[in-house]
Amino acid sequence: MISRRLLRVKILQVLFAFYKGENDSITNVEKEFFHSVRKSYDLYHYLFLLLIDLADYAQSRIAANRQKHRPTEEDLNPNTRFVNNKAIDLLRECESLKQYAAYNKLSWVNYPEFIKKLYQKISCTDYFKAYMEAPECSFADDKQLLINILNKELDLSEDFEAILEEQSIYWNDDVEFMVSIAVKTIKKLEEDVISSAKMLPMYRNTDDEEFGRRLLRKVIVTHRSNVTLIDEYTKNWDVDRIASMDILIMEMAITEILEFTSIPVKVSFNEYIEIAKFYSTEQSSNFINGVLDKIITALRRDNKIVKEGRGLVGDNDERLLSVEQE
Numbered sequence: 001m002i003s004r005r006l007l008r009v010k011i012l013q014v015l016f017a018f019y020k021g022e023n024d025s026i027t028n029v030e031k032e033f034f035h036s037v038r039k040s041y042d043l044y045h046y047l048f049l050l051l052i053d054l055a056d057y058a059q060s061r062i063a064a065n066r067q068k069h070r071p072t073e074e075d076l077n078p079n080t081r082f083v084n085n086k087a088i089d090l091l092r093e094c095e096s097l098k099q100y101a102a103y104n105k106l107s108w109v110n111y112p113e114f115i116k117k118l119y120q121k122i123s124c125t126d127y128f129k130a131y132m133e134a135p136e137c138s139f140a141d142d143k144q145l146l147i148n149i150l151n152k153e154l155d156l157s158e159d160f161e162a163i164l165e166e167q168s169i170y171w172n173d174d175v176e177f178m179v180s181i182a183v184k185t186i187k188k189l190e191e192d193v194i195s196s197a198k199m200l201p202m203y204r205n206t207d208d209e210e211f212g213r214r215l216l217r218k219v220i221v222t223h224r225s226n227v228t229l230i231d232e233y234t235k236n237w238d239v240d241r242i243a244s245m246d247i248l249i250m251e252m253a254i255t256e257i258l259e260f261t262s263i264p265v266k267v268s269f270n271e272y273i274e275i276a277k278f279y280s281t282e283q284s285s286n287f288i289n290g291v292l293d294k295i296i297t298a299l300r301r302d303n304k305i306v307k308e309g310r311g312l313v314g315d316n317d318e319r320l321l322s323v324e325q326e
Contacts, residue, residue, distance in 0.1 A: 001200035002040060007212040008252065008271060012279060015174075015219060016248055016300055019264055026220055033216050039168045040178060041202045046101050046108075046167075047182045048091050048199075050115075051146055053108045054122070057087045057115050059083045081132050087142040088196040090189050121157075122149060139191035147188050150179050211260070219255045226251045231295045245280040246288055253292055258299070262309045265296060319321050 011280035018024050045295075052070045062083065065075040091097060101107065108115060122128050127148045131141060154160050154175065181200065190196035203209045230250050234242060253272040256266055269292060276285040299305050 001044070001181060001204060002037060002202060003177070003204075004207070004208060004211060005271060005275075006040065006174070007037070007208065008215070008275060009173065009279070010040075010170075011169075011212065011216045011219065012245075012248060012252060012275065015252075016245060018220075019244070019248070026217060029220070030213065030216060032214065036170050037212070040174045041172050041180045042104055042106060043106075043164075043169070043171050044181055045097060045199065046092075046106055046232070047102055047150060047178060048097055048185075049106060049108055050118075051088055051149065053115050054119050054149070055083050055085060057086045057112075057119050074145045079132050081137055082128075085142045085145065086139055087146055087186060087189050087190060090194060091173070091192050094197040094199065096199075100199065111163055114163060117159065118153065118157065122153060125152070127152070139189075143186050143189060147183050150182055150186075154179065192312050214259070215252070215256060218259045219252050222255050222258075223251065226254050229254065229295060230291065233291050233298070243281055243284060246276070246284050247281060247285075249276050250288055250292060250295075253288075254295060254299075256298065257305060261307050265305065266306065269296065278299070 010033055014029055014036060015034075018029045033157070062078045062080065065071060065078065068075055085287070125148075128145070128273060129139070131145045134141065161172060164175065188196060227247065230247060238326060249272050253268055256268040256272075272292070273285050273289055276288045280288075
């Protein structure tokens with residue numbers, strides 16, 4: 001479930017901290033990396049718990065209004081469409097979600113004011129009003145409401161961002177990706193089919209987990225040789241003045257290209273250019289693009305890039321990389 005793009009980003013983050021610090025061992029860095037991945041998986045579950053708690057809060061409001069000394073007609077006959085949302089019901093009954101949340105002690109119980117404010121905000125939106133007031137409501141409508149909440153509300157909430165920072169230093173960078181995975185999970189829900197509500201596994205397969213572990217260790221082991229190589233192709237630059245993040249991104253790219261024979265050069269190249277756009281300076285992607293292009297050309301010339309596997313025949317030659325410089 002966690003993509004290789006996110007694994008690369010996690011490695012970049014822990015290695016950046018590793019090279020800035022002292023006395024850390026490879027073992028400790030690896031533990032930090034897998035802890036970071038686990039926290040991303042926590043966030044995936046945390047998003048579903050948020051949707052359930054919003055419905056629970058709406059239910060508590062209905063119950064409180066009915067207990068008024070002089071309840072109105074609306075208090076006595078409330079619109080229960082949201083609290084009876086069938087997609088939320090499926091998530092509520094999802095055993096894997098309940099077990100994971102209980103084992104890892106995930107809960108929104110300490111943030112009642114945030115739940116209240118978020119519900120009040122959502123209840124004023126046009127999409128929520130349209131959902132509540134529609135003559136009929138399908139299961140697809142139930143699912144779309146949850147998707148709208150995840151896609152439209154969380155990025156705009158400073159309170160949500162503050163809670164993420166309080167819960168985990170990793171979560172703010174993970175939100176966009178985890179929301180997209182949560183949305184995919186919701187789309188797969190089937191009406192009245194409890195088994196359709198199941199959480200995706202942390203990794204798509206064991207290969208991805210091993211990819212993360214191996215890449216992390218290889219970047220550390222080849223650190224000096226890769227920095228020397230980068231220095232050779234940035235002779236007109238003062239290496240000490242090149243952004244540390246730029247150097248680390250290039251180190252990771254070179255390591256992946258040389259060590260992972262089943263991953264095409266272009267895939268690795270493009271991945272790190274995209275990562276540079278988000279995690280380094282404004283001009284970094286162009287700079288990294290140019291330096292890596294020269295290094296890869298030289299590595300191919302010296303027959304140091306070896307690719308094996310289906311569809312990779314010819315990937316070892318000196319074809320130009322088709323990445324547009326912006």
